[in-house]
Amino acid sequence: MAKPLIVEPQNGDRWEAQLRKGCLELAILASLARGRLYGLEILRVLDTETKLTLAEGTVYPILSRLKQEGLVASEWVEAEAGHPRKYYWLTPKGTVRARSMAHAWMDFAGNLTQAVGPLLNGKRKD
Amino acid sequence: MSASPAKPDAIELYLTHLNAALLKVPRNEREDFLREIRVHIFEKLEQPGAQIPGVLQALGSPEELARQFLSECSLTKSAKSWSPWVLLRTSIRWALTGFQGFVMFMVAVVGYSFAAGFYLTAVLKPIYPSNVGFFVNSQGLVLANWPPPSGHELLGPYFIPVALIVGFLFIAGTSYILRLMMQSFAVARRKLA
Numbered sequence: 001m002a003k004p005l006i007v008e009p010q011n012g013d014r015w016e017a018q019l020r021k022g023c024l025e026l027a028i029l030a031s032l033a034r035g036r037l038y039g040l041e042i043l044r045v046l047d048t049e050t051k052l053t054l055a056e057g058t059v060y061p062i063l064s065r066l067k068q069e070g071l072v073a074s075e076w077v078e079a080e081a082g083h084p085r086k087y088y089w090l091t092p093k094g095t096v097r098a099r100s101m102a103h104a105w106m107d108f109a110g111n112l113t114q115a116v117g118p119l120l121n122g123k124r125k126d
Numbered sequence: 127m128s129a130s131p132a133k134p135d136a137i138e139l140y141l142t143h144l145n146a147a148l149l150k151v152p153r154n155e156r157e158d159f160l161r162e163i164r165v166h167i168f169e170k171l172e173q174p175g176a177q178i179p180g181v182l183q184a185l186g187s188p189e190e191l192a193r194q195f196l197s198e199c200s201l202t203k204s205a206k207s208w209s210p211w212v213l214l215r216t217s218i219r220w221a222l223t224g225f226q227g228f229v230m231f232m233v234a235v236v237g238y239s240f241a242a243g244f245y246l247t248a249v250l251k252p253i254y255p256s257n258v259g260f261f262v263n264s265q266g267l268v269l270a271n272w273p274p275p276s277g278h279e280l281l282g283p284y285f286i287p288v289a290l291i292v293g294f295l296f297i298a299g300t301s302y303i304l305r306l307m308m309q310s311f312a313v314a315r316r317k318l319a
Contacts, residue, residue, distance in 0.1 A: 064199060083169050
């Protein structure tokens, strides 16, 4: 284990925590777009590709809910050596939902990126 | 269950706390979740340099994990559904978890049974017109009987639409009450967690 994922952001930065949390569902669905993954693999994808630093346990309740909503399916696979793993994959309904969420995200991010541009360029509209 | 032969206390303590905080969750669901967390812990510990405290800390506290699970889990979801099938299935799963779960289950069974009964009489009326109807006699109200009930049949040809409407009202009413119960149950459990 290289580094423990941070549980709560320091200095009470609730906004960023909420933002990360809100994006987690999309990030999990997106990670499953590449195929069947088990919990730890999903966490690795999230850690390396999205930098969504949250308590690791957070993904499991979300996966349970996604399963109840029929967006993902799961199956325990017994390994000959090592631990059994619970694999998850996107259902057809989950694929449709993930795509529509991805489109919504792109629109949202595009608009907001434009809106916050002046903050980053140091320009002010007075 | 895969666990290393020597179970370190801290891990068992973590899982015990998690289990205790999830006692109201139906057993199958809870055990599956605990198994997944247990496998996560042991698999993380196989990574080079991994230590138990670090692995458990990265997972989040058992209370926080349980709180997240409860707020994401089925009751919250079903409380948003209008499908009698979803509501009935959820109430069956919750029937044995406590008094409130049992009451919810009874409401579902009684309410949906009445609805099914009215629909059944609507189907049977054209086949057995003299046995099925809205009979009023000394026993009170009789919907169906073999041999045909005594007394007056009040509705005649209007029986079928009335039975269908009453059946629908029972379905809608039962679903409405179940949703309210599940919503208040879910809120109470979130506060508890």
